[in-house]
Amino acid sequence: GNSVTQMEGPVTLSEEAFLTINCTYTATGYPSLFWYVQYPGEGLQLLLKATKADDKGSNKGFEATYRKETTSFHLEKGSVQVSDSAVYFCALSVSGGSYIPTFGRGTSLIVHP
Amino acid sequence: SQTIHQWPATLVQPVGSPLSLECTVEGTSNPNLYWYRQAAGRGLQLLFYSVGIGQISSEVPQNLSASRPQDRQFILSSKKLLLSDSGFYLCACTRSYEQYFGPGTRLTVT
Numbered sequence: 001g002n003s004v005t006q007m008e009g010p011v012t013l014s015e016e017a018f019l020t021i022n023c024t025y026t027a028t029g030y031p032s033l034f035w036y037v038q039y040p041g042e043g044l045q046l047l048l049k050a051t052k053a054d055d056k057g058s059n060k061g062f063e064a065t066y067r068k069e070t071t072s073f074h075l076e077k078g079s080v081q082v083s084d085s086a087v088y089f090c091a092l093s094v095s096g097g098s099y100i101p102t103f104g105r106g107t108s109l110i111v112h113p
Numbered sequence: 114s115q116t117i118h119q120w121p122a123t124l125v126q127p128v129g130s131p132l133s134l135e136c137t138v139e140g141t142s143n144p145n146l147y148w149y150r151q152a153a154g155r156g157l158q159l160l161f162y163s164v165g166i167g168q169i170s171s172e173v174p175q176n177l178s179a180s181r182p183q184d185r186q187f188i189l190s191s192k193k194l195l196l197s198d199s200g201f202y203l204c205a206c207t208r209s210y211e212q213y214f215g216p217g218t219r220l221t222v223t
Contacts, residue, residue: 034211036214043216046213105156
């Protein structure tokens with residue numbers, strides 16, 4: 001089956017620090033990979049995606065590279081802001097597979113001024 | 114692009130009362146639709162998904178049910194709420210393997 005493993009949180013950083021949130025996956029088939037962000041009290045929003053190996057997804061200063069050899073899709077940002085405080089979910093979907101995406105458990109990020 | 118509406122935004126219900134949460138989708142046709150729940154923590158629990166009118170698949174056996182009376186309408190129901198039904202309920206649809214989520218309904222069962 002498919003699974004996504006994310007690092008446990010919360011991750012607590014000071015403003016302007018470098019962020020890495022680790023995500024690894026197992027999949028039957030060739031997955032597309034996603035990062036979603038959930039701000040307090042809201043639904044999830046798609047942050048970025050990558051659909052094939054070595055693709056780099058990027059948005060709002062965040063980026064993640066699809067590493068097939070290490071089955072990873074780590075989220076990074078060079079300089080976080082207080083407004084980046086949220087829960088981040090790594091996810092995958094397999095083309096031609098079930099209609100159900102697979103989500104990680106989420107990683108809470110807290111950024112202090 | 115598609116927009117997902119959910120209502121109500123918040124709800125406080127006593128144990129044993131019925132429940133009806135509604136989700137409607139604009140901007141797309143024949144979407145795959147999903148109900149998720151987040152209880153207390155952060156994780157997403159898939160409750161139901163639907164690939165078409167009247168087609169509902171249940172992922173977790175419990176006292177909740179779902180219906181899809183129209184192409185872009187998805188309803189989550191319960192005849193008798195339990196305390197454990199408290200949580201944040203999210204409706205979602207899929208397009209090109211990306212999921213799009215509604216704003217959610219915060220349910221508190223007292």
